[in-house]
Amino acid sequence: MTELISPLSARLSRITEPATIAMSKKARELAAQGVDVISLSLGEPDFQTPQYIKDAAKQAIDEGFTFYTPVPGIAELRQAICDKFARENDLHFQPNQIVVGTGAKQALANAVLSLVDPGDEVIVFSPYWVSYEEMVKLADGITVPVLGALENDYKVTAAQLEAAITPRTKLIMYSSPCNPTGAVFSKEELGEIAAVLARHPRIWAVADEIYEYINFVGEHYSLARFPEVAERVVTVNGFSKGYAMTGWRIGYLAARADVAAACDKLQSQFTSATCSITQRAGLAALRGGRASADEMVAAYRRRRDLVLGIVRDIPDLITPTPEGAFYIFPDVSAFLGRRTSEGVIINDVNELALYLLQDAHVAAVPGDAFGAPSCLRFSTASADEKLVEAFRRIKVSLGKLN
Missing domain, CATH: 3.90.1150.10 (Aspartate Aminotransferase, domain 1)
Incomplete structure (x- = not known):
C-alpha cells in the first residue's frame, strides 16, 4: 500500500x-x-446586541448598502473611531491611521504579521489570550512569555519586562483589562512600562483593549497616551465585548500611518473589508454612546x-x-x-x-x-x-x- x-x-x-x-x-x-x-x-x-444597533443594520439593508467597501472601512466609521479615541481615551488619530477588520482578532493578526519578521522575539505578558502565541508562530517569530505573579494579580511589572528584553526583541503584547485574568493595568503601571520602552526605541507594543468598557475600577488608561512611546503602540479594540456584538465580526486598530497602511495591504489579500452591514451597525454603536x-x-x-x-x-x-x-x-x-x-x-x-x-x-x-x-x-x-x-x-x- x-x-x-x-x-x-x-x-x-x-x-x-x-x-x-x-x-x-x-x-x-x-x-x-x-x-x-x-x-x-x-x-x-x-x-x-442593543436594539438601536440592530435597527441601523436593518436600515442599511433596506437602503441597499450591500456592496464592497474600502478595505480599511467606510470613511464615516473610521472618523467615528477617531472621535471615540479622542473623546474617551485622549488619543488623536486621523482616519488613515484606522483599519477596521473582521473582529479584534484580525486586527491583532494584522499587526503581528505586519511587524514581526522570522526570528524576532515577541514578549507576551502572561497569562495571555490564547491566540497571541499562535499569531507569533504564524509570523515565524519567537514568543517570550513573561509570567505575572499571582501576588500582583498576574500583572507583569516593568522590571520583569526590562529583564526579558534582548537585542532580538521586536514587540510586546498584552491586554488590559486582561483575558483571562481580569487584571487592569493602572496609569502608573503603564507609565513604568512606557519608560522601559522609551529606553528601547526599536521595540513596538500591541495593546489589546477589547475589554475596555468592562472595567470595575475606574478610568481605562491606554499605553498610547504616553508621548514617549505613542508612535510605537498599535491599539486594538472592537465591538464584541462592550456592545455584545460577537457574531457581527468587527474590530479595529489604530497605529502610525505607515503601520496602518501595511495592515491595510495585508488585509486586502486575506479578507478585504468586513461586512458593509456590520460597519453601519458599528457606526451606530459608536454614535449611540456607552449607556x-x-x-x-x-x-x-x-x-x-x-x-x-x-x-x-x-x-x-x-x-x-x-x-x-x-x-x-x-x-x-x-x-x-x-x-x-x-x-x-x-x-x-x-x-x-x-x-x-x-x-x-x-x-x-x-x-x-x-x-x-x-x-x-x-x-x-x-x-x-x-x-x-x-x-x-x-x-x-x-x-x-x-
Whole structure:
C-alpha cells in the first residue's frame, strides 16, 4: 500500500486549535448526549446586541448598502473611531491611521504579521489570550512569555519586562483589562512600562483593549497616551465585548500611518473589508454612546461578586479579584496530584478541566492555554442562576478529590 503523504503545510503543525474552542466542542458533544452541561468556557456576552444597533443594520439593508467597501472601512466609521479615541481615551488619530477588520482578532493578526519578521522575539505578558502565541508562530517569530505573579494579580511589572528584553526583541503584547485574568493595568503601571520602552526605541507594543468598557475600577488608561512611546503602540479594540456584538465580526486598530497602511495591504489579500452591514451597525454603536455598555457592566460586576462569594468558600482555591472583563482565573495547583473517587490521579489542569466537565458537567478552559499551567479560566458571562449552580457543582466535585 502506498504511504499517504500529507499535503498540509508545515506551518499548520506549528499552531494549535484555541483551547477555548476545543473545550466548547467537548461541552457541546456532552450536551448532545442529553447531559445538562453548563459551559463557562467561551468569552462571549450573554446579552443581546442593543436594539438601536440592530435597527441601523436593518436600515442599511433596506437602503441597499450591500456592496464592497474600502478595505480599511467606510470613511464615516473610521472618523467615528477617531472621535471615540479622542473623546474617551485622549488619543488623536486621523482616519488613515484606522483599519477596521473582521473582529479584534484580525486586527491583532494584522499587526503581528505586519511587524514581526522570522526570528524576532515577541514578549507576551502572561497569562495571555490564547491566540497571541499562535499569531507569533504564524509570523515565524519567537514568543517570550513573561509570567505575572499571582501576588500582583498576574500583572507583569516593568522590571520583569526590562529583564526579558534582548537585542532580538521586536514587540510586546498584552491586554488590559486582561483575558483571562481580569487584571487592569493602572496609569502608573503603564507609565513604568512606557519608560522601559522609551529606553528601547526599536521595540513596538500591541495593546489589546477589547475589554475596555468592562472595567470595575475606574478610568481605562491606554499605553498610547504616553508621548514617549505613542508612535510605537498599535491599539486594538472592537465591538464584541462592550456592545455584545460577537457574531457581527468587527474590530479595529489604530497605529502610525505607515503601520496602518501595511495592515491595510495585508488585509486586502486575506479578507478585504468586513461586512458593509456590520460597519453601519458599528457606526451606530459608536454614535449611540456607552449607556447600554454600562448596563451590561453593572451586571458583570454583580456576577463577579456573586461568583467570588461562592469560590472563596471552596478550600484551596486561590482566586484574585478581577478588576475587569468577565472571567475568574483561580489557581488550582492544590488540586493537582489528587485522586478521584475512582483512584485516577489528576496530573495537570487539562485533566482537572476534563474531570470537572465529566463529573460536575461544567466546562472551563485549562490555564496552560493562557501560559498559566496552574490555573483554570471560568467565564462569568452567564445568568446568575447558572453561575450559582455551576460553582455549586464545582465545589462538590473538587471536594471529592483527595
